[in-house]
Amino acid sequence: MTSLALRHRIGQVPGWIVLLAWAAAVALPLYILIVSCFKTTAEIYNDKFGLPSAWTFQNFISAWTHVDFGRYLLNSLGVTGAAVVFTVLFAAMAAYPLSRYELKWASPVLAFFLAGIMLPIRLASVELFTLMKELGLLDSRLGLVFVYVAIRLPFAIFIFANFMRALPRELEEAARIDGAGEWRVLFLVILPIVRPAVAIVAIFTAIAVWNDFFFPLIFIFDQDLRTVPFATMSFIGQYRTEWGEVFASLALSMAPVLLMYVLLARQIREGVGAGGGLK
Amino acid sequence: MTGFGLRRSTIAMLAPSVGPIAVFVLLPLLLTLWLAFQRWSSQTPFSTATFVGLDNFREIFGAGSVGSDFKRALTNTALYSALSIALILPLSVLFGMLIHQARPRGATLLRTILFATYMVPMIAVALVFSKLYSPTEGPLNQVLGLVGIGRQPWLSSPSSALVSLVILNVWQQVGYFTVLAIAGLTQIPDSVYEAAKIDGARGPRLFVSITLPLLKRTLVFCAVIALINAVQVFEPVALITQGGPVGATNVVTYHIRRVGIERAQGGLGSAMAVTLLLALVVAVSAVFAAVRKEKQR
Numbered sequence: 001m002t003s004l005a006l007r008h009r010i011g012q013v014p015g016w017i018v019l020l021a022w023a024a025a026v027a028l029p030l031y032i033l034i035v036s037c038f039k040t041t042a043e044i045y046n047d048k049f050g051l052p053s054a055w056t057f058q059n060f061i062s063a064w065t066h067v068d069f070g071r072y073l074l075n076s077l078g079v080t081g082a083a084v085v086f087t088v089l090f091a092a093m094a095a096y097p098l099s100r101y102e103l104k105w106a107s108p109v110l111a112f113f114l115a116g117i118m119l120p121i122r123l124a125s126v127e128l129f130t131l132m133k134e135l136g137l138l139d140s141r142l143g144l145v146f147v148y149v150a151i152r153l154p155f156a157i158f159i160f161a162n163f164m165r166a167l168p169r170e171l172e173e174a175a176r177i178d179g180a181g182e183w184r185v186l187f188l189v190i191l192p193i194v195r196p197a198v199a200i201v202a203i204f205t206a207i208a209v210w211n212d213f214f215f216p217l218i219f220i221f222d223q224d225l226r227t228v229p230f231a232t233m234s235f236i237g238q239y240r241t242e243w244g245e246v247f248a249s250l251a252l253s254m255a256p257v258l259l260m261y262v263l264l265a266r267q268i269r270e271g272v273g274a275g276g277g278l279k
Numbered sequence: 280m281t282g283f284g285l286r287r288s289t290i291a292m293l294a295p296s297v298g299p300i301a302v303f304v305l306l307p308l309l310l311t312l313w314l315a316f317q318r319w320s321s322q323t324p325f326s327t328a329t330f331v332g333l334d335n336f337r338e339i340f341g342a343g344s345v346g347s348d349f350k351r352a353l354t355n356t357a358l359y360s361a362l363s364i365a366l367i368l369p370l371s372v373l374f375g376m377l378i379h380q381a382r383p384r385g386a387t388l389l390r391t392i393l394f395a396t397y398m399v400p401m402i403a404v405a406l407v408f409s410k411l412y413s414p415t416e417g418p419l420n421q422v423l424g425l426v427g428i429g430r431q432p433w434l435s436s437p438s439s440a441l442v443s444l445v446i447l448n449v450w451q452q453v454g455y456f457t458v459l460a461i462a463g464l465t466q467i468p469d470s471v472y473e474a475a476k477i478d479g480a481r482g483p484r485l486f487v488s489i490t491l492p493l494l495k496r497t498l499v500f501c502a503v504i505a506l507i508n509a510v511q512v513f514e515p516v517a518l519i520t521q522g523g524p525v526g527a528t529n530v531v532t533y534h535i536r537r538v539g540i541e542r543a544q545g546g547l548g549s550a551m552a553v554t555l556l557l558a559l560v561v562a563v564s565a566v567f568a569a570v571r572k573e574k575q576r
Contacts, residue, residue, distance in 0.1 A: 015377040022374060023392050025450065029407045030395070032418060036410075044410070049418055086295075094296035097289040109293065116300045118503075120559065122511040122532050123552040124307035126321050126539035127314065131307055134324060150303035153296050182288040211400035213514055229402045243410075250403040261398045265391045269458050 036247040044243045059248035063235070066245060069252065071224065072231040076253075079141050079227060080209045083148040087205045088198055090149065091156030096186045098157070099164040100172065116154035122214065129218050139222045147219075148209045156201040163197040164190060196267075203268055207257055228253040311556075314549035321545035328546070335550035345538075349551055351526050352534040355441060356555065359530060360509035362445045363452075367505050368498060370453050375460030376490070390461075393454040401451070405518040408447045409434070434520060437527035444515050444528055452508070456501050463497030464490070499570055503563055510559055531555045 036044050037059055038052040063069060094113075098106055121128070128147070129138075137143030171193070172185045180188070191198070216230040226234070232253065235246045261268060310325065315335055317328035339349040374393065378386050396404075411419045412433035420430045433443045467490065475489050491498075513532045516522060522529030522537075531551060539548025 012381065015381065019374065019377050019381075019389055022370075022453075023389060026392055026396055026454070028418070028422075029404070029411060029450070030399070032410065033403060033407050045416070049421065090295040090299075093292040097292050101289065103289070109297075112297065113300070116304050118507065118563075119304060119308055120507055120511045120556070121304050121307065122513060123535065123555060124311045125532070126535060126545055126548050126552075127310040128303070128307040129540070130321055130325060130545070131303075131310065146299055147303050150299035153300055157296060182292075186292070207398060211398075211402075213400065213402045217517070229400050232402055246406060250400075250406065254399060254403060257398050257400075258395075261395065265394070266387075269390060269394060 033247060033250065036244065037251045039244055041241070041243045044247075059242075059244040060252065062242070063245040063248040063252065067231060067234055068224070069228075069231070069249065072226050072228045073252075075141060075225060076210060076227040076229075079144050079148070080206055082145045083152065083209045084202050084205045086145065086149045087152045087156050088201050091153055091160050091201060092191055092194075092198070093186065094153075094157050095160030095164055096182075096190060099161040100167075100190070113154040113157050116150075117158075121151060125214075125218055132219055138219055139225060140219075141225060143219055144215055144227075147215055148205075148212070152205045152208065156205065159201055160194065160197050163194040167193060199264075199267055200270070203260070203264060206260070210253075210257055308556075311549045311552050314546055315553040317546050317549075319545040319549075320543045321539050321548070322543045331546065335546045336554070339547060339550050339554065345547065348526065348529070349531075349534065352529045352531045352551075353555065353558075355527070355529060356510055356512070356531045357558075359441060359445055359448075359512060360506055362442065363448050363509045364502055364505050366445065366449045367452055367456055368501060370449065371456035371460045371501065372494070372498070374453065374457040375464055376486075378457070379461050379464045390458065394458055395454065396451045397455045399451070401514040402518060404447060404451050405515045408443075408450075408515070409519045412443055434528075435524065437524050440520060440524060440527045444512070444520070447515055448509065448512065452505065456505065459497060459501055460494070463494050467493045495570065495573075499566060502566060506559070506562060510555060 032049075035051060038055050038057075039047075039059075043052060097103060098109060103109075132138050132143055132147075135143075137146065167190065172189055175185050175189045211229060212227075213229045216227050220226055220230065223234075228249075232246065232249045235242060235249055314325075314328060316330060316332060318331045318334070319325070319328035338345050340346055378389055378393075381389075411417055414420065414430060414432050414435050417433070419433070423429070423431065432439055434440045471489055471493070472485060475485055480488065511532055512530050513536075516528050516530055516533045517536075520528040522533055535548045535551050538544050538551065
């Protein structure tokens with residue numbers, strides 16, 4: 001190794017120390033979350049750092065049987081699945097005319113969608129609650145889906161529009177000459193080409209909806225309709241909490257997202273660059 | 280190109296997006312604007328609201344307990360947002376530059392670890408941090424003890440509770456903004472740096488005169504998004520502190536729910552929301568105006 005390369009390596013050492021320190025700071029809470037799943041509540045209180053004295057799945061079993069966890073999982077799957085499908089479908093439909101036609105009124109429509117991104121909807125939670133009550137959408141999984149789709153759509157539209165704008169004009173013109181209508185052009189010509197955008201929108205919508213705690217807290221009162229993050233709250237008792245079960249249920253609820261992350265980490269990070277990960 | 284058939288399909292394509300956003304995002308916010316000037320109990324339909332002019336605003340800024348509680352909440356939200364941005368932006372630029380320069384060996388793994396926090400649901404973050412922060416036997420105080428720093432009260436003291444929530448927020452969000460910073464850094468061509476180096480620029484000078492100006496668009500975007508996220512903070516307060524101790528972490532979104540739902544004073548809650556909304560609009564416009572002014576120079 002030449003002395004110059006060596007000096008370059010040494011110059012990078014402080015940077016690596018900073019990054020490793022942050023990686024440790026990220027890992028510590030995650031480590032505690034994982035080991036706590038296997039500990040008894042007494043162990044969690046007495047020894048937060050150490051490994052569990054015995055690796056048992058007792059917490060997972062009791063978390064699963066104590067409450068109707070399978071039912072909450074199905075609720076979450078249903079709500080998340082529906083929100084993802086409708087967000088992808090509607091966003092692709094809206095992005096197509098906005099990005100491929102020369103519309104005179106495109107900019108007010110884009111401004112409307114931009115407002116959908118910038119407006120902090122949580123500030124209007126009381127009004128949204130009353131509105132849902134008057135629409136008969138409280139205690140309804142469908143009501144949750146509507147709200148999630150409305151909140152996720154604006155970003156999804158911008159992502160689709162960014163991808164669609166980059167495509168050459170000849171694509172749909174050739175299809176139109178062959179007699180294809182606009183719907184056929186969108187679904188059979190354009191959408192298959194912007195598959196990366198479909199993946200980004202689907203992944204980020206799924207993560208946001210799956211993890212959300214805020215809207216079920218406002219809209220869902222019926223135990224049977226709870227989604228997974230909200231259901232975790234039912235483990236936290238007023239007087240006594242089985243923390244082992246709490247952490248086990250958190251781990252169960254995080255498993256699908258983390259699995260997806262490990263498999264798709266690169267696409268997810270690229271999605272952030274495309275603006276996909278915003279709340 | 281703008282035949283009738285085409286136009287009809289355009290409307291059919293836009294309607295499924297415009298409709299839900301109008302009903303579930305825009306309408307609630309417009310109702311908030313309207314209700315801020317009404318007396319309205321949130322246990323009754325909207326039709327029961329009666330116009331009271333600026334009474335709600337007079338009350339939330341008044342000298343009474345409603346006023347002092349709200350002003351405290353507004354200060355808390357402002358502090359939380361300002362501290363969050365002041366920590367998240369520099370840290371994400373620092374980590375972004377370090378990872379960007381360390382490419383490629385180990386960089387992918389590091390990015391994967393740093394970004395992982397974004398995947399963890401807020402409820403898990405909140406519950407784990409409530410254990411980490413435990414003042415007597417909490418892991419965080421154990422770690423600090425190893426490097427010779429005494430026990431911190433964290434969430435149990437009014438003076439440190441809000442900062443503890445900021446740290447939790449920074450922990451969760453830095454990875455996300457680091458990825459955004461890296462995306463901005465990769466767009467700066469290497470040739471710009473090389474030209475500056477030929478002119479004799481080194482180290483900090485390169486950072487100040489090349490990196491920062493060319494990263495400005497990314498930074499402004501990050502600041503605005505971090506701000507919009509921060510003013511809406513709710514989960515850690517609802518899950519860990521319930522606004523305490525003695526109102527130290529009572530932020531506006533949490534306070535609005537207390538006033539608007541539990542006390543059913545929908546008009547007052549709406550006036551609070553409108554106040555924060557106005558403050559947000561002013562802050563975001565100020566950021567954009569500052570950037571534009573800089574450009575003109």
